[in-house]
Amino acid sequence: MSNFPGESNIKKTINFKDTEDTEDTRDTRDTRDTRETEDKEQSRMDLVLRPGLINPGNECFINSMMQCLAVSPFIYEFIQKYMQDDREMIDIIKKYDLNLLDIDCIKDRIVELLETNLSIPANERFILSKIANKCGDFYIYICFKEIMIALQTRRQPVENCRAFIKITSEIAKEGGFDYLFSGEQNDPHEFLVYLLDKIHNAKSSKVKIDIPANADKLYLKLYLEHFKKRYENDFSMFVKNFYYYMLTCIECHNCNDITYNVNPNDIMCVNLPDDWQHKPSLSLDECIADYFKVEAIDYQCEKCGNKLHNRQDKKLLTKPRTLIIKIKRYTQMGNTLVKVNKIIEYPSVLKLNPYLCSGEAGNYELYGVINHIGLLNSGHYYSFIRDFYIESGKNKFSQNWMVCNDTQVSHLDTHEAINSKNAYILFYHII
Numbered sequence: 391m392s393n394f395p396g397e398s399n400i401k402k403t404i405n406f407k408d409t410e411d412t413e414d415t416r417d418t419r420d421t422r423d424t425r426e427t428e429d430k431e432q433s434r435m436d437l438v439l440r441p442g443l444i445n446p447g448n449e450c451f452i453n454s455m456m457q458c459l460a461v462s463p464f465i466y467e468f469i470q471k472y473m474q475d476d477r478e479m480i481d482i483i484k485k486y487d488l489n490l491l492d493i494d495c496i497k498d499r500i501v502e503l504l505e506t507n508l509s510i511p512a513n514e515r516f517i518l519s520k521i522a523n524k525c526g527d528f529y530i531y532i533c534f535k536e537i538m539i540a541l542q543t544r545r546q547p548v549e550n551c552r553a554f555i556k557i558t559s560e561i562a563k564e565g566g567f568d569y570l571f572s573g574e575q576n577d578p579h580e581f582l583v584y585l586l587d588k589i590h591n592a593k594s595s596k597v598k599i600d601i602p603a604n605a606d607k608l609y610l611k612l613y614l615e616h617f618k619k620r621y622e623n624d625f626s627m628f629v630k631n632f633y634y635y636m637l638t639c640i641e642c643h644n645c646n647d648i649t650y651n652v653n654p655n656d657i658m659c660v661n662l663p664d665d666w667q668h669k670p671s672l673s674l675d676e677c678i679a680d681y682f683k684v685e686a687i688d689y690q691c692e693k694c695g696n697k698l699h700n701r702q703d704k705k706l707l708t709k710p711r712t713l714i715i716k717i718k719r720y721t722q723m724g725n726t727l728v729k730v731n732k733i734i735e736y737p738s739v740l741k742l743n744p745y746l747c748s749g750e751a752g753n754y755e756l757y758g759v760i761n762h763i764g765l766l767n768s769g770h771y772y773s774f775i776r777d778f779y780i781e782s783g784k785n786k787f788s789q790n791w792m793v794c795n796d797t798q799v800s801h802l803d804t805h806e807a808i809n810s811k812n813a814y815i816l817f818y819h820i821i
């Protein structure tokens with residue numbers, strides 16, 4: 391797996407052009423100006439605690455995740471990017487007196503409006519069609535955004551996710567995901583996957599992706615083609631800032647032929663190393679090394695037909711800006727999964743260099759931790775977070791950590807923040 395191209399080469403080969411957002415450049419500039427003013431404000435608030443979140447029952451898995459997302463640069467940038475788009479959609483919803491919660495009827499109502507009211511201008515028709523197609527996702531996004539802004543601006547000492555949970559539980563019935571919002575204890579990872587999918591859908595649009603025809607490596611060509619096919623009709627800021635690509639290489643033991651596969655990825659779920667029971671201590675670095683280890687694979691070579699001793703290797707083909715890592719702290723005991731309560735050390739600066747195709751530096755800074763105490767299917771989640779601000783155009787994190795435990799938020803010693811024995815999900819941002 392040598393001679394991988396630098397990621398900078400990959401970046402240069404893809405040009406994004408929003409076909410639905412002709413004022414993209416101006417928006418970005420405006421956003422940056424607003425953001426720098428806000429960031430001065432944010433750094434002043436650095437020592438002020440964030441609001442807590444009310445937990446009406448078993449919603450600590452939502453609360454702990456919300457607190458980490460509210461200090462995530464990729465969420466902040468997403469919200470800023472689509473502010474104008476949101477305003478336009480909300481204005482249209484008000485103008486035509488639409489009820490977003492009326493999921494069953496809103497599409498018919500918009501179709502009827504478009505058919506009967508021919509004086510509706512083209513730009514409003516376009517927005518109305520978008521609302522008809524994405525009403526549920528858009529409503530979840532708007533409610534989510536409210537919580538993020540409330541947490542970031544510290545309007546109250548305590549906030550709650552009640553409206554968000556009520557609305558999302560209704561909308562989630564369609565895909566059978568309402569169990570996540572039923573008042574039962576659930577997993578913050580499952581909640582995050584559902585939420586990010588909805589937020590991405592709420593804002594995804596068609597873009598023009600230009601890729602060069604002369605990619606010099608086969609796997610690079612595969613990646614570019616996959617990227618174009620996957621995201622040209624389904625692009626949002628998450629694609630740039632959160633999603634990343636893995637490259638898998640399967641090497642035939644007999645003829646050394648290599649088969650490449652490229653896969654988009656989001657949250658990295660790492661297992662405990664195979665020999666974890668025999669180790670006196672465990673670290674995240676070991677879990678990640680295990681995740682990227684060369685493995686035997688049951689695969690028949692397409693070239694020579696050999697099925698024996700073939701191996702699979704994987705690397706990061708693109709570098710995520712934000713990396714969320716879930717440590718699968720459980721093991722099979724007979725027919726049941728049991729939680730492993732062993733200390734797993736995690737670094738404040740994570741180095742991913744060995745796992746990058748490009749061989750470039752890949753250092754990541756810790757800014758959030760979701761902890762779990764108790765048993766696998768019960769227990770409690772709480773989080774450690776630290777604020778971020780912008781300095782000279784770069785995201786910087788405060789040195790001041792906070793612990794958020796539902797309504798209770800307090801300052802936290804840095805040593806405790808990076809030495810939790812209950813760490814379950816870790817949030818890293820590229821340095």
Ligand SMILES: [Zn+2]
Pocket residue numbers: 642643644645646647691692693694695696
């Ligand atoms: Zn072969």
